[in-house]
Amino acid sequence: MKFKDYYEMLGLPRTATQDEIKQSYRKLARKYHPDVSKAPDAEDRFKELGEAYAVLKDPEKRAAYDQMGSEWKTGQDFQPPPDWGAGFEFNGSDAGMGTGSDHSDFFEALFGRHSRSRQQPHMQGQDHHAKVMIDLADAYRGTKRSISLRIPAYDDQGHITTQERKLEVSIPKGIRAGQHLRLSGQGGPGFGTGSAGDLFLEIAFNPDPQFRVDGRDVFMDLPLTPWEAALGTSITVMTPEGPVQLTIPPGSIAGRKLRLKGRGIPGAPHGDLYVVMTIALPPADSDQARDAYQAMAKAFDFNPREPRKG
């Protein structure tokens, strides 16, 4: 297990006051909140921050953490000292950090002794949430996913442990990023005669260099040569559904969209696929190429900085 320097994570010296800790956490939490930030590592950063804050805001935990001394560095191999936590009493109140008790091994080893939450004799199980990444093409066809869930559970002594649970889920055609699938009865177990909770799967698309999605509509860029755009042509384009033969009309200009009706994400109604034309200029990197550009310069009476005539 690796040591985590919670002060470093919050950008603070070990002498920071409780107010400074709160201030720094708030500021960084706003910056890295996964719902607000678009930084790719926002989610991990935010979890780290939450963990650091859960320890440092609590005077008992902070004192115990500080007792290990300031020699430790982030990433160093670490085992809790044998007398760890002697004389301190932690309660499980840090579990309310919103995004769940998904703490690091380091945190669990030091502070993971949650007290068992009070359970009512008959209670419906909790609803659980998980995120599933799929490709855009999966939304066109539907797909099946094997999902591993780590579910916190209490063992006989009331300690929190994680159980792994595997589910095979079929993801329907037409699903979009941001939508949720509800799997009834697949959440937390109920207590007594209470029924099990539901499992909600939030769908997200894997980043795609080629396609952009807006609702059910899908957009893609199609680079053309100047002569293809000017003279028109027929080309094969790879859409999320596979290759499509596309007619480029003569006189096409950059930025013009070709709409392929009903070839967006399926649904009621189907989305459309928009092919956005861009024009790529060949480099003038040989005598032949330069001659060709010279010939064009002679052939055209064309000044793009002047309004077009007639």
Next chain:
Amino acid sequence: MSQNEMTFIQGVVVEEEVQLTFTELCRACNAEIDHVMTWVVEGVLTPIGESPQNWLFSGDSLRRARLAQRLSLDLEINPPGVALALDLLDEIAALRSRLRVPAST
């Protein structure tokens, strides 16, 4: 302790096929009844039905309510602040899609 089980499951798309009752929504986003009530007052969520007992929330409310719940817990934002943040996030999303840039950049 770990346990493996293999199940094959078909889900329903919440945003398209589901309307949630007040209780269902509270449970689904693990929020307290009072909080959800305040979000309705602040206009974060707009259920149909006259009284809380008859309220029905559209499937999209799940996303909004969870977002509201995370913002208020993680950043300790009060309900009017949550309402403002959600409006601004919606606006950013709309502007991004007008730019046609992938949300990840």
